[in-house]
Amino acid sequence: QVQLVQSGAEVKKPGASVKVSCKASGYTFTSYDINWVRQATGQGLEWMGWMNPNSGNTGYAQKFQGRVTITRNTSISTAYMELSSLRSEDTAVYYCARARRLGRGYWFDPWGQGTLVTVSS
Amino acid sequence: QSVLTQPPSASGTPGQRVTISCSGSSSNIGSNTVNWYQQLPGTAPKLLIYSNNQRPSGVPDRFSGSKSGTSASLAISGLQSEDEADYYCAAWDDSLKKVVFGGGTKLTVL
Numbered sequence: 001q002v003q004l005v006q007s008g009a010e011v012k013k014p015g016a017s018v019k020v021s022c023k024a025s026g027y028t029f030t031s032y033d034i035n036w037v038r039q040a041t042g043q044g045l046e047w048m049g050w051m052n053p054n055s056g057n058t059g060y061a062q063k064f065q066g067r068v069t070i071t072r073n074t075s076i077s078t079a080y081m082e083l084s085s086l087r088s089e090d091t092a093v094y095y096c097a098r099a100r101r102l103g104r105g106y107w108f109d110p111w112g113q114g115t116l117v118t119v120s121s
Numbered sequence: 122q123s124v125l126t127q128p129p130s131a132s133g134t135p136g137q138r139v140t141i142s143c144s145g146s147s148s149n150i151g152s153n154t155v156n157w158y159q160q161l162p163g164t165a166p167k168l169l170i171y172s173n174n175q176r177p178s179g180v181p182d183r184f185s186g187s188k189s190g191t192s193a194s195l196a197i198s199g200l201q202s203e204d205e206a207d208y209y210c211a212a213w214d215d216s217l218k219k220v221v222f223g224g225g226t227k228l229t230v231l
Contacts, residue, residue, distance in 0.1 A: 035220070037166075037220075044209065044222055044223070044224045045158075045166065045209055045211075045222040045225070046222070047220040047221070059218070061219045062217075095165055097166075102172060103172075104152065104154050104213075105153065105154035105156070105172040105213075106153070106213045107156040107171040108156075108158070108166075108168060108211075109168035109177060110167075111165040111166050111167070113165055114165050
């Protein structure tokens with residue numbers, strides 16, 4: 001079955017960087033965009049950016065421009081999200097999700113299980 | 122402040138029908154299709170409705186979606202205790218060039 005499995009929880013100090021992985025299985029990795037969404041504790045969902053695994057093209061929310069980088073390794077069907085200059089407000093669960101596109105629609109299915117990133121001194 | 126507006130909470134008794142609204146603008150809901158996600162406590166979001174009113178396989182037909190102009194709604198009929206979750210609407214925003222979400226609606230089954 002289609003599945004996205006993310007790396008484990010991370011604890012980082014302010015100013016550091018974190019790199020979260022997302023391994024895809026059950027489908028052709030290069031055929032669907034991968035998106036990243038985060039959720040602070042008790043808060044809603046916040047979209048961070050997307051990547052086309054075939055071309056490597058990316059797009060980021062303006063809020064994260066300059067701090068986030070989404071990459072991939074097609075040989076192991078894995079996408080990565082790196083966030084730099086971490087601050088306490090970046091403490092959240094980070095999700096990867098496979099995107100489907102049809103006409104004017106763009107939706108996420110499935111989602112990874114989430115990776116908790118805690119930023120604390 | 123979320124770009125899409127949802128009521129923070131909704132509730133109903135088992136067997137009832139509840140609806141959750143999602144209000145946007147011409148650059149998001151008015152131009153693109155709406156998706157709904159269900160997030161059960163402590164779990165990742167799950168796709169519930171895509172392209173305004175389409176259900177992925179495995180989603181019960183108790184769940185339905187609709188869209189009119191710059192607003193959308195999710196209806197849940199025959200409410201069950203396992204429907205207690207957070208529900209999020211989402212759409213692509215042509216002006217912001219990003220996916221925008223509603224703030225989420227916490228559904229309580231009384």
